[in-house]
Amino acid sequence: MPLQVCLGDINVCKIVEKTNKAFPNISEWWCVDWKENMNSAMDESGMMKSVLITGANGGLGKECARQLALQNGIEKIYLGCRSEDKAIGAKKDLEASTGKNIFDIFLIDVSDLSSVHRAIESLKNPIDALVMNAGGWGGENPLALTDDGVTNVFAVNVLGHALLAEELLKRGMLTKVGLYVSSEAARGIPGMDERPELTTSSIDEFVSIADGTFFTERSDSTKPYAPVKYTGAMWLSSLARQYPSVRLITMSPGGTAGTEVTSSSSLIKTYIFKAVMSVMCLMGKMHRLETGAKRFVDGLLDESYQSGVFYASVEGITGPVGDQTEIFSDLGDETYQDNARAAIRQFLS
Numbered sequence: 001m002p003l004q005v006c007l008g009d010i011n012v013c014k015i016v017e018k019t020n021k022a023f024p025n026i027s028e029w030w031c032v033d034w035k036e037n038m039n040s041a042m043d044e045s046g047m048m049k050s051v052l053i054t055g056a057n058g059g060l061g062k063e064c065a066r067q068l069a070l071q072n073g074i075e076k077i078y079l080g081c082r083s084e085d086k087a088i089g090a091k092k093d094l095e096a097s098t099g100k101n102i103f104d105i106f107l108i109d110v111s112d113l114s115s116v117h118r119a120i121e122s123l124k125n126p127i128d129a130l131v132m133n134a135g136g137w138g139g140e141n142p143l144a145l146t147d148d149g150v151t152n153v154f155a156v157n158v159l160g161h162a163l164l165a166e167e168l169l170k171r172g173m174l175t176k177v178g179l180y181v182s183s184e185a186a187r188g189i190p191g192m193d194e195r196p197e198l199t200t201s202s203i204d205e206f207v208s209i210a211d212g213t214f215f216t217e218r219s220d221s222t223k224p225y226a227p228v229k230y231t232g233a234m235w236l237s238s239l240a241r242q243y244p245s246v247r248l249i250t251m252s253p254g255g256t257a258g259t260e261v262t263s264s265s266s267l268i269k270t271y272i273f274k275a276v277m278s279v280m281c282l283m284g285k286m287h288r289l290e291t292g293a294k295r296f297v298d299g300l301l302d303e304s305y306q307s308g309v310f311y312a313s314v315e316g317i318t319g320p321v322g323d324q325t326e327i328f329s330d331l332g333d334e335t336y337q338d339n340a341r342a343a344i345r346q347f348l349s
């Protein structure tokens with residue numbers, strides 16, 4: 001077995017070398033399994049030291065920050081939050097739960113382009129990784145327009161992240177990995193979310209998803225979420241082709257209980273959705289917060305997750321992840337991907 005399989009740590013390599021001599025037929029899985037349990041942020045392209053996570057004061061973003069802090073080599077985690085008070089609280093919690101003093105508050109409201117511009121200017125050093133996690137159903141009025149001309153649900157899930165990532169990449173300020181958080185809803189979840197049905201997948205049609213005119217049926221506030229997360233995944237795949245030296249992937253956390261993702265809708269809906277999620281978790285149809293956030297950590301650290309690919313549950317909303325073009329082939333169409341990006345750029349200019 002080649003030594004490099006077992007990371008670059010010289011002590012690890014010595015142990016493996018001795019083991020290989022003693023047991024020449026040692027199987028590769030043993031070593032890979034060991035690697036998975038090493039808690040190291042080392043990969044073939046070098047150490048990942050700094051990570052910025054949006055929406056890091058709660059839910060999956062905060063749990064992702066906690067898990068990353070426990071990886072060897074991570075020296076700085078920027079907690080991207082829109083509320084300073086919540087950010088201070090999250091920083092204290094994370095310092096207590098990890099014993100690490102590596103968290104910096106990074107104020108950013110991803111639903112407001114002027115806030116994103118300010119945040120970018122405030123970043124003094126390049127970051128190795130970016131987790132575009134902030135998002136959800138878009139508050140009490142998901143289809144109301146922001147000052148940037150897009151719906152609330154589009155602003156929080158896509159537009160702000162698009163500005164952040166495009167600008168950091170252009171400036172050479174994002175050096176290794178970018179992870180956009182999408183959802184299985186983007187390829188359809190039987191019995192829960194209909195697959196986004198686009199007619200032409202033209203630039204104009206993606207613009208209509210951004211400004212809300214795509215949605216004729218406006219009574220169900222959860223409906224816009226799937227086409228919006230679909231557009232985000234398409235944008236990222238297009239971006240990945242322009243920046244091949246940075247690994248850019250889309251990842252869904254899967255159905256994850258214990259977050260506030262459903263809280264932005266009405267109180268009754270919030271209660272019902274939380275109850276349903278807890279029951280589904282007990283039935284093994286969803287998973288816990290730790291499991292959902294671990295998908296992000298895996299996506300960042302494991303280079304076998306390929307740039308430009310949208311990973312989510314192979315079946316349902318939990319279990320192993322795989323390339324979602326197997327389920328929804330439109331996701332792999334480069335023209336559609338480029339159209340999604342061109343539509344988004346119309347709102348960035």
Ligand SMILES: NC(=O)c1ccc[n+]([C@@H]2O[C@H](COP(=O)([O-])OP(=O)(O)OC[C@H]3O[C@@H](n4cnc5c(N)ncnc54)[C@H](OP(=O)(O)O)[C@@H]3O)[C@@H](O)[C@H]2O)c1
Nearest residue numbers: 055057058059060109110111134135136183256259260261
């Ligand atoms: N949970 C699931 O089952 C599930 C499934 C698929 C995909 N996802 C996706 O996973 C991501 C995280 O969701 P979650 O379940 O962890 O939800 P959550 O508990 O509601 O966390 C969302 C985080 O995003 C922040 N946020 C919201 N709007 C923001 C803005 N404009 N600017 C900056 N931060 C903002 C929230 O901060 P505040 O406290 O200030 O609101 C919070 O920290 C979302 O993109 C969601 O769509 C979740």
